[in-house]
Amino acid sequence: MVNTTLKSLMAGAAMAALGLAAAGSAAAQDDTYKIGVVTFLSGQAAESFGVPAWDGGKLLIEKLNAGEVPAPYDTVGFGGMKIEAIPIDEAGGATKQVQEFRNLVQRENVDAVIGYVSSGDCLAISPVADELEALTILYDCGTPRVFEDGSYEYVFRTAAHATMDNVSIARYLKARDMKVGTFAGLNQDYAWGHDSWRDFTASMAQLYPEAEVTAELFPAFGAGQYGTEISALMREGPDVVHSSNWGGDLQSFLLQALPRGLFQRSQVVLSAGDHSIPPLGKNMPEGVVLGARGSYGLLSPDTPLNDWWFKTYQDEYDVIPVQAPYRMVQALLGLKSAIEKAMEANGGNRPTKDEIAAALKGHEWESPAGMIQMKLGDGHQAIQPTAIGTTAKDENGDTILVDIERFAAECVNPPPGQKSVDWINAGFQGAKCE
Amino acid sequence: MHASTKRTCLAGLIAVILLVLAGFVFQHWQTWILFTATKAIGYGLVALGIITLMRGGLVSFGQGLVYCTGAYASGLMATRLGVTDAPVLLVVGMLASALLALIVSPLIARYRGIFFAMLTVALSMVLYGVLVKMNAIGGSDGFTLPEPTFLGWQPSVDYADLALYLLAAVVAVVASTATRLYYDSMAGLVALAVRENELRVEYLGSSVFKVTVRHFTIAGALGGLGGTLNGMALGHIDPLFSFWTTSGEFVFIAVLAGYISVSAVFLSAMILELVRSFSNLYFPETWQLILGGFLIVVIVFLPGGIGSFWERVKEGRAARAQAEQEEGAGS
Numbered sequence: 001m002v003n004t005t006l007k008s009l010m011a012g013a014a015m016a017a018l019g020l021a022a023a024g025s026a027a028a029q030d031d032t033y034k035i036g037v038v039t040f041l042s043g044q045a046a047e048s049f050g051v052p053a054w055d056g057g058k059l060l061i062e063k064l065n066a067g068e069v070p071a072p073y074d075t076v077g078f079g080g081m082k083i084e085a086i087p088i089d090e091a092g093g094a095t096k097q098v099q100e101f102r103n104l105v106q107r108e109n110v111d112a113v114i115g116y117v118s119s120g121d122c123l124a125i126s127p128v129a130d131e132l133e134a135l136t137i138l139y140d141c142g143t144p145r146v147f148e149d150g151s152y153e154y155v156f157r158t159a160a161h162a163t164m165d166n167v168s169i170a171r172y173l174k175a176r177d178m179k180v181g182t183f184a185g186l187n188q189d190y191a192w193g194h195d196s197w198r199d200f201t202a203s204m205a206q207l208y209p210e211a212e213v214t215a216e217l218f219p220a221f222g223a224g225q226y227g228t229e230i231s232a233l234m235r236e237g238p239d240v241v242h243s244s245n246w247g248g249d250l251q252s253f254l255l256q257a258l259p260r261g262l263f264q265r266s267q268v269v270l271s272a273g274d275h276s277i278p279p280l281g282k283n284m285p286e287g288v289v290l291g292a293r294g295s296y297g298l299l300s301p302d303t304p305l306n307d308w309w310f311k312t313y314q315d316e317y318d319v320i321p322v323q324a325p326y327r328m329v330q331a332l333l334g335l336k337s338a339i340e341k342a343m344e345a346n347g348g349n350r351p352t353k354d355e356i357a358a359a360l361k362g363h364e365w366e367s368p369a370g371m372i373q374m375k376l377g378d379g380h381q382a383i384q385p386t387a388i389g390t391t392a393k394d395e396n397g398d399t400i401l402v403d404i405e406r407f408a409a410e411c412v413n414p415p416p417g418q419k420s421v422d423w424i425n426a427g428f429q430g431a432k433c434e
Numbered sequence: 435m436h437a438s439t440k441r442t443c444l445a446g447l448i449a450v451i452l453l454v455l456a457g458f459v460f461q462h463w464q465t466w467i468l469f470t471a472t473k474a475i476g477y478g479l480v481a482l483g484i485i486t487l488m489r490g491g492l493v494s495f496g497q498g499l500v501y502c503t504g505a506y507a508s509g510l511m512a513t514r515l516g517v518t519d520a521p522v523l524l525v526v527g528m529l530a531s532a533l534l535a536l537i538v539s540p541l542i543a544r545y546r547g548i549f550f551a552m553l554t555v556a557l558s559m560v561l562y563g564v565l566v567k568m569n570a571i572g573g574s575d576g577f578t579l580p581e582p583t584f585l586g587w588q589p590s591v592d593y594a595d596l597a598l599y600l601l602a603a604v605v606a607v608v609a610s611t612a613t614r615l616y617y618d619s620m621a622g623l624v625a626l627a628v629r630e631n632e633l634r635v636e637y638l639g640s641s642v643f644k645v646t647v648r649h650f651t652i653a654g655a656l657g658g659l660g661g662t663l664n665g666m667a668l669g670h671i672d673p674l675f676s677f678w679t680t681s682g683e684f685v686f687i688a689v690l691a692g693y694i695s696v697s698a699v700f701l702s703a704m705i706l707e708l709v710r711s712f713s714n715l716y717f718p719e720t721w722q723l724i725l726g727g728f729l730i731v732v733i734v735f736l737p738g739g740i741g742s743f744w745e746r747v748k749e750g751r752a753a754r755a756q757a758e759q760e761e762g763a764g765s
Contacts, residue, residue, distance in 0.1 A: 041719050087718045093674040094576065095664065096710075099473055103711055106466035120575045124670035127578055131591055131669075143575060150578070190566055190574035221566075221574070 030350060033081040033339070036088055036104035038115025039140075039328075043091040044222060048247035048275045049117045049140060049324040054087055056325025057114075059316055060309075060332055061085055070308050072366070073333060079340045081350070086110065090117060094124035101125050105134040111353065112137065114331050117324075119143035119191060126155045135353045139331035140324065142192060142293070144420045147377025154353070156360050158331040158372060160384045160413055162192070163199050163420035165271040165293050166244070167428070168412040170203035172289060172388040173240065175405050178267065180208045183240035184215035186229055188249055193218060196244030196271055202424040214238045226253045230260050237265055244271045251276050258285050274298060275322040277391075277399050284399040288391045295369045296326035298401045299387040306368040330367040334382075337365040373409060376416050383413035408434055438618055446611035449697070453603035461596045468595040470707050472667045475602040478703035479609055479660035481687035483653030486613060488693040489622070490649045491629035492546070496554030497657050497684045499538075499561055500531040502676035504658030505665035507531070509579050510571065520582040520601055520666060527662030528655045535654020536647070543646035546632075558676045565673035576672025579665060602663055609656060610696040616652070617696070625649065690732055692739020702740050 037057055040050025061083045063069050067076040077083045086108060088100050097116070104110045112135040116122045122141035129136035130152045138146065138155065142162030146155070173180060183204060187193030197216065204211055214236040217229045230253075233241055241262065245253055250273060262268065263285045270276075273290035274297045292299050297320055300306045309329060313321040338360035342351035345359070362379035365372055370385045385408055389401030411433035414423035423429065460467045480501050487494055507530030508523040517523065542553045566574045581588065582598065589597040616622045625645055627635045632642045665671045674680060683706070690702035706725075713724035736743055 042722065086715065089714055089718050089721060093677070093680070094670055094672050095473075095668055095674070095680075098668045098670065099470065099707070100711065100714060102469050103466055103715070106469075107464070108715070120672050120674070123572075123575050123578060124668065124672070127669050131581075131594070133591075145575065191569070191572070192574075194569060194573065 031081055032084045033078045033112075034084045034086070034108070034110045035335075036086045036101075036108065036110040036113040036115065037328075038088045038090050038097065038100065038104075038113065038121075039324075040091055040117055041087065041089040044247055045117050046091070047279070048322075050090060052275070052322060053117070053140065053324035053328040055317055056313060056321060057085065057328040057332060058087075059313060059325075060329050063312065064332070064336065070305060073305075073336060075340065078336050079343045079351075081339075088115070090115065090121060094118075094120050097121045098124055098128055101128055101134075101136075102132065105132050111135065112335060112356075114139055114328070114335065116141050119145075122146050122157075126150060126152050129155050133353070135357055137331045137335060140327050143195065147381040148419050151378060152380065154357055156334075156357075156374065156380050156382075157377075158334040158374075158382050159294065159327045160382055160386070160409070161420070162196055162244075162271075162293070163414065163424070164383070164386055164412045165291050166196055166199035166242075167203045167424065168386045168388055168407045169242070169269050169271050169289065169291055170200060170207050171407060171412065171433075172291075172405050173267075173269070174207045176403065178240075180204070180211045180239045182212050182214045182236070182238040183208075183242060184213065184217070184233055184236055184238040184266075185242045186217045186219065186226070186233065186253065187242075187244050188221045188223075189218040190221045193221075193244055197242070199420065199424065200242050200244075200271070202421060206424060206427055211239075222249060224248065224252050226256050229253075230257050230262055233257075233262060234260060234265065239267060241266045241268045242271070243268070243273075246272050246275070251280060254280060254285060254288075255283060258283070263287060272323070275324065278319050278322065281399070282393075282397050284391055286391055286393055286399075289388060290391065290401075291386065291388045292323040292326075293386070294323060294326065294330075294384055295387040295406065296323040297321055299389055299404060300326070300368060301370055301387075301406075303366075303368070303370075305366060309368040326367075326369050330369060330372055330382075330384075333367055334360065334363065334365055334372060338363050371409070375409075376413070378416075383409040385409045386412055408432060439615060442611055442614050442618070446607050449610075450604060450607045453607065454600060457596055457599050457603060460599075461593075465595060468599040469667065470711070471704060472595070472599045472602045473664060474703040474707045475606045475700060476660040476664035476667060477684065477687055477706075478606065478700040479663065480657045480684045481691065481699045481703060482609065482613060482696065483656035483660075484684055484688040485691065485693045485696075485699060486617075486625075486652050486656070487649050488688060489617065489629060490625040490645050491632070492550050492646065492649070493685060493688070494554040494650075494653065494681075495551040495678070495685055496556070496558035496681050497653065498676040498678065498681035499554065499558035500535055500654040500657030501661040501664075501680065501684070502558070502561055502565070502671075502673070503534050503654075504528065504531040504661030505671045505675050506565070506571075506661075507658070508662040509577065509665050509671045512579050512582075513577060518580050518583045519586070520584050520598070523582065523666065524601075524605060524659055524662050527665075528658040531658025531661065532651055532655035535651045535657075539647040539650035539654075543643050543650065555678055555681065558681055559678060562673050562676040565676065572672070574673055576670055576674075578670050581669070582666045598663075598667055602667075605659060605663065606700055609659060610700070613652070613656075614696045621645075621648070686729060688739075690729065690739060692736075692741035694738065694745055695741030698739065698741035698744075705740075 039053045040046040114137045117140045119141045122138045136155045138157040144161040185197045187197045270290040274292035342355040342359040387406045389404040392402045415430045504527035508527035687703045691698040713721040
């Protein structure tokens with residue numbers, strides 16, 4: 001036993017030494033800025049979010065390093081420093097992600113981490129990021145809890161949280177003057193689905209106080225089969241059917257509901273549905289109201305920066321950019337402009353993480369999806385304008401979006417210091433809509 | 435005290451000293467290893483429970499059940515009752531999981547082989563399903579834990595990793611010494627007989643049922659320790675602790691280690707963590723393939739696990755010594 005214990009320890013030490021040799025020296029060079037990019041490269045969220053996001057990130061980093069991005073982002077890299085990205089797969093749960101995050105920071109010595117699609121991962125990473133004092137940008141996850149339940153020094157979220165998506169859907173119905181007497185929901189049975197449904201019903205209670213909920217369906221995450229739920233929806237025949245499903249769950253729902261005629265009977269509204277347009281192609285049902293969690297993809301505004309980005313992405317990958325790559329770009333451009341702002345303030349030196357964090361706090365910058373403003377969570381949580389549209393077919397049978405309504409950031413996001421649900425229930429107090 | 439008992443305790447003592455020294459070394463050089471090692475110890479403790487079951491001829495594919503129970507019990511204790519003392523939380527997590535295992539085990543102890551394994555998966559997935567729906571404690575997003583304290587002492591940020599690692603090291607050694615002593619005891623050795631021939635064990639007057647219940651409860655206690663430890667290390671727990679892929683990782687570690695050696699479990703947990711982390715870093719799109727390939731290599735070349743490697747070396751040495759002796763006698 002003594003022997004085996006000792007040997008195991010020796011073997012352990014040898015293993016550790018091997019690991020260290022492999023890790024190599026990661027001394028930060030002056031002319032590169034190293035970021036860890038964490039997003040789903042495998043698993044359920046890879047096809048719809050993770051892979052397009054990293055495709056977009058990779059492309060933008062390449063263009064930034066070559067200095068080919070239009071003004072105001074035409075400086076090379078981040079303020080002259082070349083960007084070096086280490087991609088990490090987000091699959092495997094929060095436990096694994098906390099460990100990989102620590103490895104990125106403590107072993108690979110990255111200057112900043114950009115990542116996380118899953119809300120659970122964001123909630124788990126944020127306290128660790130603050131503990132390690134590591135500059136961290138949450139680029140995609142939706143839960144409002146990150147900055148409503150906590151406060152962090154080094155953590156920023158450069159995209160609006162999910163409340164905006166459901167408030168804007170309800171506002172869209174009102175703006176298009178649709179009659180809603182009854183409505184129902186089909187959402188995945190986990191925090192995202194429940195939170196989305198809660199925000200949507202609360203918004204509807206304000207905008208359509210007479211409307212009744214006829215069915216609340218929560219099929220399991222990853223269920224894939226929605227026959228029973230569609231039957232229930234057909235039987236109830238509500239005016240509006242709300243769903244925050246995404247990825248494969250959304251595609252299955254749409255494909256299974258199409259032959260059953262659900263889209264003829266009810267107005268289907270999807271809070272995050274734009275990313276199902278490229279995979280479904282010509283099978284995408286018409287007349288569906290959908291959002292992209294921001295003015296992304298087919299909902300993006302007509303600006304020079306967006307025209308450049310849309311075209312660059314489409315030329316490279318032969319598919320339209322959907323929400324995830326936009327949000328990745330938004331995070332990268334936010335970091336870039338904050339670094340350059342910090343450099344300007346300190347006389348052109350390489351800024352420290354504290355200087356960058358100070359610059360990013362309350363920062364504003366232009367993204368392809370419009371102006372991003374870090375207004376909530378004491379300057380750590382972004383708000384942004386959004387847009388909602390309705391699917392239709394063009395003359396080739398390709399899906400396009402029509403009847404697009406744009407909403408100002410302060411119209412669909414809560415004001416600073418107020419929790420989303422309280423803000424909705426208090427009748428959207430202080431909302432500034434044009 | 436029995437000579438072998440003394441030897442085991444001495445080995446444990448040496449292991450503690452070495453692990454503590456290693457901790458101080460890593461504190462000043464490659465700090466990230468401390469966290470990885472703490473997590474590996476947490477996983478190793480759960481896998482140690484599976485190995486205990488393996489000695490009785492059973493494998494549980496659902497140890498996420500007790501791992502998650504330990505993490506949630508201690509986590510709720512910390513967030514709801516404000517108890518942040520790490521040793522107290524470890525005891526709470528261990529007892530909660532052991533209790534759950536004790537309640538569950540009579541239901542599943544009558545089953546064998548794949549039926550036993552599938553029932554454990556089913557139970558862990560039931561817990562997963564329940565936790566995902568419990569929005570009051572965070573639902574699928576889980577909840578964040580406060581920083582642990584150590585007997586009233588709150589380490590500064592720079593020493594938090596080290597403090598938890600030291601506690602983990604002590605827990606690991608105490609747990610493995612205790613299980614080793616149990617394996618070498620009469621009750622523990624009966625388990626090996628159960629593994630060989632259950633019917634004969636029953637005829638000799640021992641109860642296979644009791645052995646299984648005992649082992650499942652021990653595995654529960656170890657799982658609770660591991661879950662609590664990892665919960666504190668990560669600072670966040672979610673229902674994925676009870677998901678079948680998490681349980682799969684424990685089986686992976688147990689298979690990698692084999693059921694012969696206790697210390698091999700922690701070594702294999704550490705190897706798994708390092709392989710996974712580096713393959714994720716260098717092959718972000720195909721890291722699962724590397725991990726799977728690694729397991730296949732181990733199964734093909736070391737079917738008894740890493741632990742059997744030392745046994746083999748030992749046997750080889752004994753055989754050589756015997757051969758030399760015979761040679762000497764012959765000349």
